[in-house]
Amino acid sequence: MKYKKPVINRIDFAISSKYGSPLHSQKIRTEIDGIGVHELVEQYGSPLFVFSQKRIKEQYMQLKQAFEDRYPKLKLSWSYKTNYLNAICKIYHQLGSGAEVVSEFEYDKALANNVTPSDIIYNGPYKPKEYLKKAILNNSKIHVDHLLELEDVQSIAQELDQVVNVAIRVNMDVGVYPNWNRFGFNYDNNEAYEAIKFIANSPYLNLNGLHTHIGTFILEANAYKIATIKLMKLRQQALEEFGMNVEYIDLGGGFASKNHLKGIYQSPEVVVPSVDEYAQAITNAIYEYNTSDELPTLYLETGRYLIDEAGYLLTSIQAYKRLPNGMKSYILDAGVNILYTSAWYNFNIEIDKDYDNLTEPSILNGPLCMNIDVINDNISLPPLERNSILTISPVGAYNITQSMQFIRYRPRVVLIDDDSNTRLIRQEDDLQSVMAKELE
Amino acid sequence: MLHQIIIDENNMGFIPSIGASFQMNETAREIINHIQQGLHKDDIIQALVAKYGISQQEALIDVNDFFMKLKIYGLIQ
Numbered sequence: 448m449k450y451k452k453p454v455i456n457r458i459d460f461a462i463s464s465k466y467g468s469p470l471h472s473q474k475i476r477t478e479i480d481g482i483g484v485h486e487l488v489e490q491y492g493s494p495l496f497v498f499s500q501k502r503i504k505e506q507y508m509q510l511k512q513a514f515e516d517r518y519p520k521l522k523l524s525w526s527y528k529t530n531y532l533n534a535i536c537k538i539y540h541q542l543g544s545g546a547e548v549v550s551e552f553e554y555d556k557a558l559a560n561n562v563t564p565s566d567i568i569y570n571g572p573y574k575p576k577e578y579l580k581k582a583i584l585n586n587s588k589i590h591v592d593h594l595l596e597l598e599d600v601q602s603i604a605q606e607l608d609q610v611v612n613v614a615i616r617v618n619m620d621v622g623v624y625p626n627w628n629r630f631g632f633n634y635d636n637n638e639a640y641e642a643i644k645f646i647a648n649s650p651y652l653n654l655n656g657l658h659t660h661i662g663t664f665i666l667e668a669n670a671y672k673i674a675t676i677k678l679m680k681l682r683q684q685a686l687e688e689f690g691m692n693v694e695y696i697d698l699g700g701g702f703a704s705k706n707h708l709k710g711i712y713q714s715p716e717v718v719v720p721s722v723d724e725y726a727q728a729i730t731n732a733i734y735e736y737n738t739s740d741e742l743p744t745l746y747l748e749t750g751r752y753l754i755d756e757a758g759y760l761l762t763s764i765q766a767y768k769r770l771p772n773g774m775k776s777y778i779l780d781a782g783v784n785i786l787y788t789s790a791w792y793n794f795n796i797e798i799d800k801d802y803d804n805l806t807e808p809s810i811l812n813g814p815l816c817m818n819i820d821v822i823n824d825n826i827s828l829p830p831l832e833r834n835s836i837l838t839i840s841p842v843g844a845y846n847i848t849q850s851m852q853f854i855r856y857r858p859r860v861v862l863i864d865d866d867s868n869t870r871l872i873r874q875e876d877d878l879q880s881v882m883a884k885e886l887e
Numbered sequence: 888m889l890h891q892i893i894i895d896e897n898n899m900g901f902i903p904s905i906g907a908s909f910q911m912n913e914t915a916r917e918i919i920n921h922i923q924q925g926l927h928k929d930d931i932i933q934a935l936v937a938k939y940g941i942s943q944q945e946a947l948i949d950v951n952d953f954f955m956k957l958k959i960y961g962l963i964q
């Protein structure tokens with residue numbers, strides 16, 4: 448007779464009706480793109496980030512298709528901060544994406560990845576003057592955040608004795624809160640209009656773009672309609688009042704991935720708009736509000752939507768114990784230092800086989816010696832064996848770039864290509880890399 | 888408390904005096920039966936090892952864990 452570890456749960460009807468029955472079936476994942484999770488861990492170690500090139504391409508084509516089916520002039524810019532591993536960036540560049548960067552090193556990384564300099568969008572609230580100048584000389588797209596920066600650009604243009612094209616970042620109320628109003632010029636109080644006037648009055652500046660990024664994980668497609676309308680109205684004013692033909696509008700990023708936001712009880716399939724809904728909201732508004740002879744080029748700086756679902760984290764059960772409150776605590780080899788987004792997502796967590804056993808309330812703890820190192824504080828799991836593997840997803844967006852070298856080394860990253868071959872795209876940290884910049 | 892538990896054919900346990908219900912699997916039921924028959928922890932471990940051919944260590948960890956859970960639920964002292 449097959450042994451099953453003993454499980455007993457007290458049935459609290461209030462709890463089971465609120466959080467679902469403890470009997471509910473567990474999700475199982477044995478492979479990613481045809482490669483076994485155990486095989487991956489045997490070859491590359493645990494924990495391990497795994498990216499699927501197939502999935503990256505599928506998401507990209509879906510986004511591109513949704514917009515190109517509706518609109519003739521689309522440019523996509525890969526948002527570097529979302530995931531700037533070169534191997535990942537290069538996939539997007541090969542697919543035709545430019546780059547959207549917000550710092551000097553991201554800018555240099557995009558150049559090193561052979562992005563045409565004019566296809567680099569330089570965003571962000573702080574751009575050192577030396578990099579502004581570099582971007583101007585390279586003819587990159589500069590999205591100005593504030594008036595002082597506009598003056599910086601003007602003084603560089605004056606020094607170079609040339610007219611410099613700029614775009615301004617615009618913030619606005621689109622009915623989504625918190626309102627991202629710290630970046631760029633405000634639309635609703637006319638600050639954006641005043642910035643356009645400043646540009647129009649400067650012999651050294653020309654307005655060629657209008658940009659907004661209304662926030663991230665936006666669950667309302669209609670917010671994009673409002674944002675598009677506001678940018679189109681500014682574009683009309685720039686042309687009619689100041690004779691400046693704005694070539695492009697940039698709606699930033701923010702499309703939600705199928706991740707499960709904490710505090711939202713419906714599944715992502717229910718609450719996350721489809722990419723067609725986002726595309727429809729934006730493109731319909733452009734057509735409706737375009738008054739010039741020429742349609743603007745539409746730029747998107749989509750990050751999360753493109754990469755989140757293509758990334759998985761494999762982690763192994765290192766130990767388990769019973770907590771004083773009766774919960775089973777599992778100690779994993781991956782912690783919150785490499786899962787920054789665990790603060791706001793309840794990830795999809797899949798086990799590596801069918802245990803054919805009852806589940807019990809469990810908590811997933813990372814290996815850090817910190818009380819906050821919790822990846823899931825209440826999940827129903829059957830008693831898992833030591834060394835079994837959990838697959839955590841979607842983790843492709845922001846976790847690698849925001850991961851922290853803290854207590855444990857950051858793990859390896861593997862890419863599974865279109866033909867299901869695996870390739871190491873980042874080595875794990877080691878003592879040497881951790882100490883590389885230390886001086887005694 | 889544990890001697891009062893009534894376990895039905897679906898492995899649902901009920902303790903009438905406190906109105907508490909429990910869900911358990913076959914192994915949990917087996918261990919509870921052993922406790923009700925007066926077996927000590929060490930004997931239960933040996934019984935599991937003999938019946939399922941699992942290691943001494945696995946049986947020890949699982950039975951200790953199970954006893955702790957029974958204690959947390961107030962079913963044993």
Ligand SMILES: Cc1ncc(COP(=O)(O)O)c(C=O)c1O
Pocket residue numbers: 526529547570660662663664699700701702748749750751752844
């Ligand atoms: C200016 C800008 N563009 C694009 C993005 C990418 O956003 P997302 O990953 O939500 O698509 C961000 C993210 O914060 C951003 O700040």
